[in-house]
Each structure stands twice: as C-alpha cells, then as structure tokens.
Amino acid sequence: MPMFPFIVLPLAAMALGLVLVILHLRGIRKPLLIGLHLLLGLGALELLVVLLKGTPSNDGLPPGDFGNVAAGFLALAAFIGLLTPILGRRSRLTGNAMLLAHVSAGVAGVLLCIAWASGL
Numbered sequence: 001m002p003m004f005p006f007i008v009l010p011l012a013a014m015a016l017g018l019v020l021v022i023l024h025l026r027g028i029r030k031p032l033l034i035g036l037h038l039l040l041g042l043g044a045l046e047l048l049v050v051l052l053k054g055t056p057s058n059d060g061l062p063p064g065d066f067g068n069v070a071a072g073f074l075a076l077a078a079f080i081g082l083l084t085p086i087l088g089r090r091s092r093l094t095g096n097a098m099l100l101a102h103v104s105a106g107v108a109g110v111l112l113c114i115a116w117a118s119g120l
Helices: 004-025 031-053 065-087 092-118
Strands: none
Touching (some): 004 092, 031 092
C-alpha cells in the first residue's frame, strides 16, 4: 500500500484545522469547512486502523507502539472535537480549553502517525 494517502490525509485535516482556528479567532464560523475537517480527520483515523489491523492482501504495516498510541490520540481528538460544540457553549473558557485539548491530541496523533509510517 502506498504511503502517500497515509501522510496526506492527516496533514490535510491538520491544515484545514489551522484554517478553522484562524477563522475562529476572527469570529467566523464555516459549517462546510468544519464538516470537511471532520470527514478528513475520521478518514485519517480509519486509514490508520486499516494499516494497524492489516488489509486482506496483508499490506498493513507491522504493529508498533507508535501506531497504537497514534490511533488512541486521533480517537481522543475526534471525541473531544465532537464534544466541543456541545460542552463548549457553557462558557468561552471551557470551549477554548476543549479546543486546545482537541488540537493537542490531533497534532500528537498526526506526528506519531508519520513517525510510525516512516519506521522510527
């Protein structure tokens, strides 16, 4: 299996997340971009799980600590990202703290994905 989608999909989700943070700081909300960010992030998580478990043609990468931890961080980022609009409405501080946790878990997951795919 080529590594191109495995590297590009998480980086595209991260780049779109950066655009969304800039828009959020300006007070602009774009639901279409948020939905695309959600789809890219969940697609990256799904691709990581496929590579962890292996494909029917045994093209999966050998499982390792980085891969399992990366999947955990990406799942945590997706969970926090889905809860942020619900719980973040209570106060601005709570919303920003959850957004920071979402960003931190997502960046850690993407970096661990790249490290795992490169064989470090």
